[in-house]
Amino acid sequence: MAVVWSGLATGSVFALVAAGYNIFFVASGGFNFAHAQLLMLGVFLAEWGLVVAKLPIAVTFGFVAVSICLVGVIEERLAVRPTKDLDTLLITTVGASSVIGGVVQLIWGGQVLEVPIYSANTRSLLNGALPIAELWLIVTAVVMTVLLVVAIRRTRVGLALLAIAENREAALLRGINVPLLSFAAFAFSGLTAGLVAPVVGAETFASGSLATSLALTGFVALTIGGFGSFGGSLLGGLIVGLVGAEAEYWIGVQYSNLCIFGVLIAVLLVRPTGLFVSARERVV
Amino acid sequence: MRSRIFQASAVMACLALGLAACSSSSKSSSPTTTRTSGPGTGSGTSAPTGTPFVVLLEAGLSSTGSTLATVHLLTVATNAAASVLNSQGGINGHPVKVDIVSDGGSDPTTAVEVLNNYLASHAAPNLVMNTGPSNVSAAVLPIVASHHLLMMNNGDTSNSGDATKFPTNFDMQPTQAAYASSFTAYAKQKGYSSVAILWAQDTFTQPEESFLVSDLNAAGIKITGNEAVSPEALNVTPQLAQLKSGNPDALFYMAFGSIAGYVVQDASQLNWNLPIAGDIAASDSPVLSTPPAAGMLGTPAENNLVFQVLQASVKGSASQTAATATMLNAFQQAGGANGSVSDATNYDGLMMAAAAAKIAGTITNVNALVSAIQGLQPGQAATGVYPYYQYSATSHTPIVPADSYIFIKPAPIVDGLFVPAA
Numbered sequence: 001m002a003v004v005w006s007g008l009a010t011g012s013v014f015a016l017v018a019a020g021y022n023i024f025f026v027a028s029g030g031f032n033f034a035h036a037q038l039l040m041l042g043v044f045l046a047e048w049g050l051v052v053a054k055l056p057i058a059v060t061f062g063f064v065a066v067s068i069c070l071v072g073v074i075e076e077r078l079a080v081r082p083t084k085d086l087d088t089l090l091i092t093t094v095g096a097s098s099v100i101g102g103v104v105q106l107i108w109g110g111q112v113l114e115v116p117i118y119s120a121n122t123r124s125l126l127n128g129a130l131p132i133a134e135l136w137l138i139v140t141a142v143v144m145t146v147l148l149v150v151a152i153r154r155t156r157v158g159l160a161l162l163a164i165a166e167n168r169e170a171a172l173l174r175g176i177n178v179p180l181l182s183f184a185a186f187a188f189s190g191l192t193a194g195l196v197a198p199v200v201g202a203e204t205f206a207s208g209s210l211a212t213s214l215a216l217t218g219f220v221a222l223t224i225g226g227f228g229s230f231g232g233s234l235l236g237g238l239i240v241g242l243v244g245a246e247a248e249y250w251i252g253v254q255y256s257n258l259c260i261f262g263v264l265i266a267v268l269l270v271r272p273t274g275l276f277v278s279a280r281e282r283v284v
Numbered sequence: 285m286r287s288r289i290f291q292a293s294a295v296m297a298c299l300a301l302g303l304a305a306c307s308s309s310s311k312s313s314s315p316t317t318t319r320t321s322g323p324g325t326g327s328g329t330s331a332p333t334g335t336p337f338v339v340l341l342e343a344g345l346s347s348t349g350s351t352l353a354t355v356h357l358l359t360v361a362t363n364a365a366a367s368v369l370n371s372q373g374g375i376n377g378h379p380v381k382v383d384i385v386s387d388g389g390s391d392p393t394t395a396v397e398v399l400n401n402y403l404a405s406h407a408a409p410n411l412v413m414n415t416g417p418s419n420v421s422a423a424v425l426p427i428v429a430s431h432h433l434l435m436m437n438n439g440d441t442s443n444s445g446d447a448t449k450f451p452t453n454f455d456m457q458p459t460q461a462a463y464a465s466s467f468t469a470y471a472k473q474k475g476y477s478s479v480a481i482l483w484a485q486d487t488f489t490q491p492e493e494s495f496l497v498s499d500l501n502a503a504g505i506k507i508t509g510n511e512a513v514s515p516e517a518l519n520v521t522p523q524l525a526q527l528k529s530g531n532p533d534a535l536f537y538m539a540f541g542s543i544a545g546y547v548v549q550d551a552s553q554l555n556w557n558l559p560i561a562g563d564i565a566a567s568d569s570p571v572l573s574t575p576p577a578a579g580m581l582g583t584p585a586e587n588n589l590v591f592q593v594l595q596a597s598v599k600g601s602a603s604q605t606a607a608t609a610t611m612l613n614a615f616q617q618a619g620g621a622n623g624s625v626s627d628a629t630n631y632d633g634l635m636m637a638a639a640a641a642k643i644a645g646t647i648t649n650v651n652a653l654v655s656a657i658q659g660l661q662p663g664q665a666a667t668g669v670y671p672y673y674q675y676s677a678t679s680h681t682p683i684v685p686a687d688s689y690i691f692i693k694p695a696p697i698v699d700g701l702f703v704p705a706a
Contacts, residue, residue: 002554006521013518051577110353111570112542116577131553204518205571207542213516248522253485253512 003249004242009134009203011241012141016196017218018225018233019144020189026152026165026228027185030089034075034097036215038190040208041100042068042197047113047206050198057117057198065194071100072190076183097211105208115201133203140199144192145234152230161185165228220260224267226274235275239263336381337374337647339366339634340402340409342424344390344416351390351417353623358415358438359384360621361628364614365635368666375638378647383409390416392423399427410647411637413630414438418487425450434650436633445681452650454636454657454675456629458684460488463564464495466592466689467536468503470561476534478506480527482520482547484539485512488565492538508532513543520546524554534559537566544569545580552585560589561691567591568624572694573702581694590691594626596669598692599701603671607635611668612700621700625669628700632667639665 020035032038042064049060079092118132152158163171164178172178204210221240225232240260247259267275331337341362344355366380374380385402387395395414402409412428414421416439428435429450437444440455471479479500483493493510500507508530511523520543527535535558537547544566551560566572572591575581595603611631615621621628640656641647643664658680662672673682695704 003522003525006519006525006550010518047578105352110351110541112545113574113578114545114571114576114580134553205542205545209516209542213518245522248513249526253514253517253523256514 003245005131005134007242007245008238009131009137009241010245011221011238012137013200013204013214013237014218014221014240015141015234015237016144016192016200017214018222018237019141019148019230020193021218021222022228022230022233023148023185023189023192024182027161027182028080028089029165029168030080030086031093031219032075032080032096032186032189033090033093033215034079034100035189035193036211036218037097037100037104038068038072038075038193039197039200039214040206040211041071041104042194043115043201043204043206043210044104044108044113045194046117046198046201047115050116051113061195061198064197065191068194068197069187069191072193073183073187075100075190076186080186081179081183097215101208101211108206108208110208111206113206115198115206117198117202133199136199137203140196141234141237144196145230148230157181157184217260220264222274224264224274226271226277229274229276232274232276331378331648333377335378337376337378337411337641338407338409339380339382339411339413340399341382341384341630342387342395342399342412342414342420343384344388344420345384345386346389354627355390355415357621357623357625357628358413358630360615360618361625361631362413362634364611364618364628365631365633367618368610368614369634369638375641376645376647380634380638387414387420390420392420395420396423396427399424403427403431408433410434411436411634413633415630418444425453428453432650434637434653436630436637438629438633440681445679447676447678447680450680452654454633454673454680455682456633456673458670458682458688459495460492461495461499462684462686463492463538463592463689464499465686466691467496467561467563468499468505469686470592470691471500471505471534471536472503474534474559476505476532476559478508478530478532479534479536480509480511480530480532481507482511482513482523482527482535482537482539484515484543486515486540488540489538489563492563496536496538506532513539515541515543517543517546519550521550521554524550524556528554528556532558534561536561536563538563539569540565541569542571545571548572548580548585548589551588557588562589562591564592564594564626564689567593567694567702568627570623570697573697575696581696586694589694591694592689592691593624593702594669595688595690596671597624597626597701598690598695599698599703603688605668605671607666608668610666615700623700624697624702625700629669632665632669632673635667636660636665636673 017036021031024032045064045067046060049055049063075096079096083089083092160176160181163176217240221236222233224239225236243259243263244256247256343359347355362382366382369375369380385398387398412433412435418439418441421437421439421444422441425444432452435453436456437453438456440457443449444453445455483489509527511527513520513523544562571579573581576583580586595601596608636657640653643656644652646652658675658677670684670688675682692704695702
C-alpha cells in the first residue's frame with residue numbers, strides 16, 4: 001500500500017504541473033514550458049519564507065502565491081505577449097524556463113533544502129502508515145482539479161476561456177477581451193503554482209533539479225489526459241505516478257520510464273487526443 | 285509585431301547573458317600572466333630565480349547544482365595551498381601563482397578551447413589542475429599528455445590513472461573501492477550478516493555499487509536486495525518497500541542530495557526501523573547535516589542513520605595532522621570551506637607537487653617530478669585531506685590508507701569539519 005500512496009503522491013505532483021500547463025493552453029492554445037520552473041521557484045520561496053523569514057505557514061502560502069503570480073506576469077510581458085505565433089511562444093517560454101532556472105541556481109546554488117510545513121510529530125497518520133505530506137499532495141491535486149473544472153464550466157470567465165480555446169477569432173468578434181483573459185490565465189497559472197508549491201516542496205524538498213524532474217513528466221501526464229481537460233490532467237498524472245512507482249517496485253527503476261512511455265503510446269494509439277478529450281469533426 | 289518579437293528576444297538574451305556573466309565574473313579571474321619560461325619536455329632545464337611556479341586551474345565556475353559547490357571548494361583549496369606554500373617561501377624558492385580559467389559549466393568543449401587558448405598565449409604552466417568532472421578530464425587529458433604537462437586531476441576517468449596512457453597525470457580521487465571496503469569493514473564490525481543496498485544511478489555511485497557487491501560477497505555477507513534509483517526521482521518508497529521485504533540487518537545506501545534525504549524520510553514514513561548507513565556522498569548532502577528547519581539533522585527520521593566520512597574531516601579526530609590544521613587555517617583565510625574538506629583534494633595535489641619539486645630539485649623537469657611523486661613516502665608531502673597517496677610507476681590512481689573512512693552519527697559541518705555531538 002505504501003507504494004500505491006507513494007505513486008499517487010508523485011502522480012499528484014505531475015497532475016499539478018499538467019494542470020498549470022492546461023490553464024494557459026485553454027486560454028491561448030499554447031504552452032508555458034516554464035511552468036515547472038515557476039513551481040520550483042515557488043518551492044524555494046516557500047523554504048525561504050518558512051525557514052529564513054520564519055513566516056507563519058498561512059502567510060508563506062500567500063507570499064509564495066503572490067510572488068509566483070508576479071513572476072508569471074513578468075514572464076507573460078517579456079516572453080509571451082510579444083510573440084506572434086505558437087512556434088515563437090515555444091521558444092520564448094523555453095528561454096524563460098532557462099532564466100528562471102538560472103536565477104534559482106544563482107540564489108540557492110546546489111542546495112537541497114527541506115520545506116518544513118509539517119512538524120516532526122505530524123508527519124504521518126495511522127501509526128506512520130500514511131505520510132501526511134503525501135496525503136496532502138493528493139488532496140491538493142483533487143481539490144485543485146475540481147475547482148478548475150467548476151470554474152471553467154460554471155463561470156462566465158471560464159466559458160469565455162473555452163470560447164477562446166474553441167475559436168480565438170470568433171471569441172474576439174463576440175466581444176471577449178482575448179488578450180486580457182489570456183493574460184489573466186497566465187497570471188492565474190502562476191498563482192496556482194505558487195499556492196501548491198509549499199505542499200509539493202514538503203514532499204520533494206527544494207532542489208535545483210526539481211523542475212527537470214517535473215517538466216517532461218508533467219507534459220506526459222497532460223498528453224495522456226488530453227490537452228485542455230483538467231480531469232484528464234489529474235488522471236494522467238496519477239496514472240504516470242502509479243505506473244512509475246509500481247514498475248520501480250516490481251521490475252526495477254530501469255524500466256520505469258519505459259512503462260510510462262509505453263502507457264503513453266498505448267493511450268495515443270487508442271485515443272490520439274488523450275483519455276478525456278474527444279476529436280471533433282468540423283465542417284469545412 | 286515583429287519589432288516586439290525582437291524586443292522580447294533581446295530582453296531574454298540580455299537576461300541570460302547577464303546571468304551568465306554574473307555567475308562567472310563573481311568567481312573567475314582571467315589569466316593575465318605572461319611567462320617567459322616554463323617546464324620543458326623533461327630535459328631538465330631550470331627556471332630562473334623568481335620565476336613563478338604557475339598552477340593552471342581549470343574550474344567549472346558557471347556550473348550549476350551540486351557541482352558548483354564542489355568547484356568552489358576545489359578552487360578555495362588550490363588558493364589555500366598556494367598561500368601556505370608562498371608563506372613558506374614558495375616551491376624551491378619560486379612563488380606559486382594560480383591562474384584560474386573557467387571551462388564554463390564544466391563543459392568539455394569549452395575546457396579544451398580554454399586550455400588550447402591558454403597554452404597558445406602563455407608559457408606552459410608547471411602544473412595543471414581542475415575541478416572535474418570526469419567528462420571534462422577525459423577531453424583535456426590528451427592535450428595535457430601531448431604537451432607533457434604535469435597534472436593533478438580531480439575528474440578521474442576509466443583510464444586516467446593508467447600511467448602508460450597518461451604518464452604525467454595523477455588522479456586525486458581514490459577509487460570507489462576504498463569507500464566500498466569501508467562499508468564492508470563496518471558491516472563486520474557491527475556483526476551484520478545481511479544487508480540491503482540502495483544506490484542512485486549516477487557516475488560516482490555506479491562503480492561504488494559494483495565494488496560493494498563484490499566486497500560483501502567476498503566477506504560472506506548476504507545481500508538481501510539491491511535496488512537502483514533515478515537521480516531525478518521524487519521519492520524512493522518503491523525501492524525501500526522492495527528492500528524491506530528482504531528483511532536485512534541493515535540498509536547501505538549510496539546517494540547524494542535530495543535522494544540522500546528521501547531515503548531517510550521515506551524509510552521513516554515506512555516505519556522501517558533498521559540501521560541505515562549512507563556513503564560519503566550522503567554525508568556531503570547538506571540536507572542530512574543541517575538542523576531543522578532547513579535540514580533533517582537531529583530529527584527522529586535520522587535516529588537510525590550513520591554516514592561515512594573521511595576521518596580527517598571529523599573535528600577532534602586523532603587522524604588530523606599538523607598539515608590538516610595548517611590546511612584548515614588556510615581555508616579560512618582563502619574564503620572558507622562550504623562543505624566537508626574531504627572533497628578539497630586540490631590542496632593535497634599542490635602539496636604533493638611541491639614535495640616532488642623539493643625532492644627532484646626542479647620545478648620544470650616533468651619527468652623528474654613524475655618520478656618523485658611516484659616515490660613519495662608517508663609524511664613527505666604536507667597533505668591535509670588524506671595523510672598519504674600511494675602511486676606507482678604503472679598506476680596513477682591513488683591508494684589511500686584503508687582506515688581513512690569511518691561511520692558517524694549525522695553531525696553539522698562547521699568550518700569544513702563534521703562536529704559530532706559531545
